[in-house]
Amino acid sequence: MAGESKLTLSVMTADIGGFVGHLSSHPEVLDTAKERLYAAREKGTILDFHVLRCGDDLELIITHQNGCDNRGIHELAWNIFSACRDTAAELKLYAWGQGLVRDIFTGSLKGMGPGAAEIEFVERTSEPVVILMSNKTSTGVWNLPLYKIFADPFNTAGLILDPTMLEGFSFNVLCVNDNKEIVLSTPREAHYLLALAGFTGKYRITSVHRNTDCDIAAAISSPKLKAMGGKVAEESTPAAIFRCQAGFPATGEVMEALSFPHLCEGWLRNAHIGPLMPVPFYEANPTRFDGPPRVIAAGFQISNGRLIGPHDMFDDPAFDETRRLANQVTDYMRRHGPFQPHLSFREEYSTLPFVMDKLKDRFKKL
Ligand code: F6R
Ligand code: MG
Numbered sequence: 001m002a003g004e005s006k007l008t009l010s011v012m013t014a015d016i017g018g019f020v021g022h023l024s025s026h027p028e029v030l031d032t033a034k035e036r037l038y039a040a041r042e043k044g045t046i047l048d049f050h051v052l053r054c055g056d057d058l059e060l061i062i063t064h065q066n067g068c069d070n071r072g073i074h075e076l077a078w079n080i081f082s083a084c085r086d087t088a089a090e091l092k093l094y095a096w097g098q099g100l101v102r103d104i105f106t107g108s109l110k111g112m113g114p115g116a117a118e119i120e121f122v123e124r125t126s127e128p129v130v131i132l133m134s135n136k137t138s139t140g141v142w143n144l145p146l147y148k149i150f151a152d153p154f155n156t157a158g159l160i161l162d163p164t165m166l167e168g169f170s171f172n173v174l175c176v177n178d179n180k181e182i183v184l185s186t187p188r189e190a191h192y193l194l195a196l197a198g199f200t201g202k203y204r205i206t207s208v209h210r211n212t213d214c215d216i217a218a219a220i221s222s223p224k225l226k227a228m229g230g231k232v233a234e235e236s237t238p239a240a241i242f243r244c245q246a247g248f249p250a251t252g253e254v255m256e257a258l259s260f261p262h263l264c265e266g267w268l269r270n271a272h273i274g275p276l277m278p279v280p281f282y283e284a285n286p287t288r289f290d291g292p293p294r295v296i297a298a299g300f301q302i303s304n305g306r307l308i309g310p311h312d313m314f315d316d317p318a319f320d321e322t323r324r325l326a327n328q329v330t331d332y333m334r335r336h337g338p339f340q341p342h343l344s345f346r347e348e349y350s351t352l353p354f355v356m357d358k359l360k361d362r363f364k365k366l
Contacts, residue, residue, distance in 0.1 A: 007047075007123050007305055008070070010062045011131055011239045012077040013221060014114035015099030017088030018056035022095065024285045025053040032087040033060060036080045045076060047305030054284045054296045055135025057099075057237055058084060061298070063305045068118040071107055078105045081114055115221030117239045119207075127302040128244040130254045130313060134237045136286050136293040137266040137276060139176070140200030142220050142240045145257035146171070147197055149242070149249050150208050150217065151186040156253040159187075164247035167211040173197065174204045185211060201265070201346065210247065217249075218242045237266065251299060255313060258295060261326035263333075267291040271344045274333050277326035280315035292330045 019026040030051050037049040037060065047063040060080060066073050081100055088096035101113040109116045117131075134141060148155040150169040158165045170185045173196055184193045196203040208218040220240040244251045261275035268290040276293050284294045297313035336342035344350070 004122055005065065006067070006120050007302070008064050008067055008073075008118060008120045009129065009241060009302070010060075010064065010068075010073055010077070011117040011133070011221065011241055012060040012062070012074075012081075012109060012114055013057050013116075013133065013237070013239050014081045014084075015056055015095075015237075016058045016081060016084045017091075017093030017096030017098065019091075019093050022056050022290055023287055025056055025058055026088070026091055026093055028091060029053075029058060029084045029087050029093070032084045033058060033080050036076075036083055037062070040076055045072070048307045050298070050300075050307050050310060052133065052281065052296070052298060052310070054133040054237075055286050055294055056094075057133070057135050059131075059133050059239065061131060061300075061307065061310075063302065063307060065305070068120050069108055069110075069116075074107070074109045074116065075105050077109060077114065077116070078112065115238055117219050117221035117241050119216045119219045119241050119243070121216055121243065123302060123304070124246070126245070128251055129300050129302060130242045130244055130251055131298045131300070131310075132240045132242070132258070132295055133298070134239065134276070134293065134295045135284060136268075136291050137237045137264050137295070138201075138270065139238060140204050141238060141264040141266070141276060141293075143197040143200050143203070143205050144262050146205045146208060146218065146220075146240070147194065148257040149254055151190050151193065155257050156249045158249055158253060162247060164210070164212050165249075169217060170209045170211055170214075171197075171205050172207045172209075174206045176202055176204055181206070212247070216243070251313070255297065258297070258314075259319065259322050261322050261329060263329070264293055265344050265346070266293050271346075271349050272333075273341055273344055275326040275329040277323055277330075278314045278319050279323065280312050288330065289334060292326055 016029055033051045040046045050061040052059040060077055064073055085097040099113045153159040168186045170183050171193055173182050210217050221238050242254045258278045261277055263273050264276050265273055267274040274292040276295050278295050281296055284296050286294050298310035299313045300307045300309035333342045
């Protein structure tokens with residue numbers, strides 16, 4: 001990487017199969033991904049890679065020079081996920097291949113099950129990035145932290161202390177139901193942004209750009225959940241990429257937004273609401289009631305496309321109180337059992353259609 005040539009950072013996520021149940025991934029699945037990516041790096045198809053997992057979601061972190069949504073890179077990821085599925089099938093891991101909803105690659109990972117968070121940028125003199133990866137969450141989980149990181153000076157002091165950030169950031173917001181997008185610029189349109197982004201199921205912040213030069217600051221992956229006969233066909237849970245420091249939020253300002261274990265949808269059977277618990281890599285195993293929902297953070301310095309890291313960002317006692325609060329909120333929410341607001345408000349992900357069909361003849365008009 002020299003001069004102004006652009007680098008792409010792609011984070012592909014997929015639920016390949018669980019060990020045990022839906023809780024974690026198996027090392028052999030990760031090894032399959034590593035072997036394939038190693039070969040791709042040797043061939044020069046990609047610049048560098050790192051493989052991680054959060055719960056039962058596999059995470060491929062790749063640098064290359066082919067741009068976002070590139071057919072070749074997506075196909076590479078698809079082939080790796082397929083090879084991992086074969087490994088998972090051999091081990092009879094639980095629900096192996098669950099996150100791959102198609103048989104044949106059709107040109108992009110979009111709509112095929114896996115998620116892809118991607119940014120293309122000119123590598124700076126020093127390029128720190130933080131990647132958040134989650135499990136047992138759902139789309140919209142990043143709306144709250146994205147707002148805090150890029151629009152709330154009570155979280156991000158740089159919004160008032162760094163001259164580049166004084167001009168604020170612009171948010172791309174996807175209207176999920178209509179498949180439409182709007183760009184809202186903060187601080188001017190912060191209230192409009194909040195009016196939409198609070199409805200996390202309907203409006204999703206997909207990327208953020210810096211107002212001074214339109215440079216990309218953050219992007220999320222946006223997989224979908226599918227309701228099928230009262231069961232949710234799970235696709236991979238979302239990831240988010242953040243560029244940090246020197247005109248972007250500091251790594252500490254990104255992390256600060258995760259110090260509040262905010263409530264999100266997902267958890268057991270994708271049908272519950274619970275706190276997002278930030279954990280180090282080795283604690284990303286949601287065992288209690290298949291939860292509570294987890295987030296891990298991998299920090300990298302990128303050097304000429306090389307991924308220097310990862311640094312396990314939540315491996316810090318400063319997050320102990322967040323985890324403790326998440327555990328208290330878990331106890332509190334669990335005591336609601338099958339009642340809202342522990343139970344998700346999304347009726348389509350419940351057995352309600354099935355139950356109503358069973359009972360329809362027994363309802364009497366009053
Ligand atoms: C949620 C998840 C798990 C499963 C649950 C039931 O994302 O993966 O909570 O929904 O363990 O799984 P099945 O229906 O496969 O028995
Ligand atoms: Mg699973």
